Amino acid sequence: MTATIPVAVPRKGRPLEAVLDRLAARMDAATVADEVCSTLRYEKSITKGKKTTEKDVYDRLADYSDLSDSTRPEYTLLRDDRDGKPRRVVFDSLTLEHGDLRLQLIGREEPFRALRTHEFALGFDSADLVLEEVVSLEPEPLSTIDDINERIDPRDTDVRVVSGLGDTVYHTLLGRPDVVSEAGDGWSPSREFLRDYEGPLCISPRYERLVRAVLGTDVVEDLEFRYPTSGREEEADIADTGLGVYLTVTGSTARDHGLEVGERLFPSETVLMENIPEAGTNAVGRAKSLFTEADIETAIRV
Structure with a gap:
């Protein structure tokens, strides 16, 4: 029986590319991963005024979409914070299969907060955001990702950092x-x-x-x-x-x-996070292993 594991990921930027990069190698998904990254870079260049196109954002969104094929990536529109508040095409979702495991990547504006509210067992975000949200401020400096979990008050959140993706x-x-x-x-x-x-x-x-x-x-x-x-x-x-x-x-x-x-x-660095009470199933453990096997550069103490 195929198990479906939803994973919260950023809608754009370096952390999303790091996740897709890792899955491209682990799940034979290089083509679709490259497509998503290329599409989002192109849309970013349009939003920043580095490229122009005659098609409006809704036509481009329709071109990228194929709802009849569940294996294709889906996109959505986000209001960008640049001058004029333009609408920008960003990542929405992508389903990848690996044996009897189905990984459903779901775009979130704040993946870390989505894990904090128990919407997901697993997710990815920048280590920076964990520091900005929950890490305690102490006299001694925090200098490595290894130390993050030791600075999280278990009464404050069930989320912990599992591993880093090396996009440092x-x-x-x-x-x-x-x-x-x-x-x-x-x-x-x-x-x-x-x-x-x-x-x-x-x-x-x-x-x-x-x-x-x-x-x-x-x-x-x-x-x-x-x-x-x-x-x-x-x-x-x-x-x-x-x-x-x-x-x-x-x-x-x-x-x-x-x-x-x-x-x-x-x-x-982009880090894999888990909500401990939500991550106790065997299927979630197998999903985590796609990112935490021996070739991962950064291992975090949990």
Whole structure:
């Protein structure tokens, strides 16, 4: 008998692509995974004004849809927060089969919150959102994904992190050399530097709680948070401030603004989560194994 397991996933972006990437290899789904990723990237470029098309968004949505075939991906429309609030085509659902297991990926705006309310046993979201929602703020910094579950109060939520997908970029400390050099020769933007630093730190408002968690409350007491100016590259605002935290891959843009790329404070990675009371069945366990076998780079203590 085939078991159907619904899994909450983001509607767009890097975390959704990471999930599809993993399933492309595990469930012989490379073609449909590539189709979804390509469609969403194309729609993003239209929304951002990088591409144009004569078809309106409803015609494009109709072109992507084939409700007569249950194995085809489905899409829906989301109101984007860019100027003019355009409607954007985003992921809605996709059903994949693996032996006697049917995995039903269902798009949610906030997968983590969907798990918290027991709508799903399994789901994927950015590790950042777990920190922003439920991780306790303590004097000691939180620096690895391994430590997330230890910072979750079991009275607050039944959700725990199971594993990461390895699509890692980092919240990195960036600093202007003249600001860091005030501490003496050989210093670089680092946790050690921040212990004695008192002054402004430029961060994105959405990551304020995350920054408090990964730096620790003792360090944060001496910092004055500054926020980027709308319409500018965040690295430019960090350069004006002198020190800041930003998501980086190569750090090339930061260097273009005269910033020194310092310590990686915390990995921003897509994580598999489970709602423990909802995840006790054998079928859910087999679904989890598609993401937690030996070739997964990050294993989380539960």
